[in-house]
Amino acid sequence: MVKITENIRAEVTGIIYNFFADECEVDLPTINDNTNIIKDLDGDSLMFLELIEIFKKKYNLDIELKTIGKYAVKHPVQTIGELIEMQMRIIEFENKLLETDK
């Protein structure tokens, strides 16, 4: 369990923005929280998995992919902003992520 601070939120946001700018070859300023990952950036689902790996290593997270998968089915992500929120919850709750739905 990681206590979410403003610094962590800024760090996660920065990583996600830069990741999509780099991978999708778009200028960073063109990305905002409302940017649609598939429609606007031509992104793919594998990017989501790659970001999870980045954050698992960075914050030493204890969470199984199937837990994230179950959560994602109930909370589908389409925009950058939604993705940031999901990553924040993954970092905060790790394997207890599904319990936050109860």
Place this chain on the structure above:
Amino acid sequence: MSGKVVVTGMNIISSLGLDLKSNWDNLTEGRSGVRKIRLFDASDNITQIAAEVPPEFEEYSRQYIKKRAGSQMTRITRICFTCAREAIAQSGLNFENVDKTRCAVILGVVNTGNSSSEKDTTLQNSIFKNMTNAMSAWISMEYQLMGPNFVVNTACASSAYAIGLGYDMIKYGQADIVIVGGADSIINREEIAGFNALYALSVQNDPPWKASKPFSKDRDGFVIGEGAGILILESEESARKRNAMIYAEMAGYAISSEGYNIMAPMKDGEGMAYTMEKALKNAGVSTGEVDYINAHGTSTELNDRYETMAIKKVFGKRAYQIPVSSSKSMIGHTIGAAGAIESIITILSINNSILTPTINLDHPDPDLDLDYVPNKSRKKDIRTAISNSFGFGGHNATLIFKKYPNFAQ
């Protein structure tokens, strides 16, 4: 069976260039693409030479491949994809104007090149890089084609098989347009060592450009090449409907198995002869009509001997009047891509009335006495030509191309 199958686009990437024109210019000049290996340190390998695609390819390919997709492809998949993009552009095809469910992709792929020479392989991209179907899939995805896309592996005859299968799909009315061809690179430490263990590769490292010498008495094995060749096969009806440039007619083909040996060809070229005879019959072409043979011509002892015997068996005395040349003398053996690259060279020969040479033929093997177009290209009117491909495992293919009457450059 419907009408004719024609070729409306084509492209080559090889050691002799990144586009069709530079390849053709270098081939007709009789230049060799064989050099010391640069893709890895080959100083511990017995064979230290190969015909590599120029390093400028990576910069060149960026106009065709997005960074993310490129990171999920091996280098040879990027070469294949880039080659296909340019072949399609050259064909003038706009897939928005055709029925995409009737557009297919069939490629000859032996492996994807995800070897020790491959860079930047990670857990996230290793599966994509290893998928042997990746090359056809990427092309299909790029244009949202909805006809079949698949690959065929018959070793050194793979892309010739792909072309044959594409021909059938159009001939039997299952597709209007089929992107066919292949790509290959086995320039890596392990496979060179493996082929050295089989005594299949030339070990004449110095100078590299003299090593591939098909039909010479001092030939000592093939030289590995790499690259891609892509053709757009199309029904004549579809091509005419969109006023496409038609480069050649594909008149027919044959594929067969020797059922004999995992490496060696059947003695005296019996299987090769059978394949050529069957292809001529399939195309309705007589032996008297064939003006040129683009040989498999690997520069190995057995292939060159048996292919010569096979040509004599099929064409009789006329074999001595038919020019036979080996593109592998210049671009090495591009394995899975060879059938496609050499088919394109055959078509370019027809359209330009120029025979590309067999270079390094300074000391002819006295037992091999056909006209191998030694060392220099030659003008010749060609109306019908055949391209041979023979693979380890006894996979044989012969493709037949004809001049298209209205072709004008």
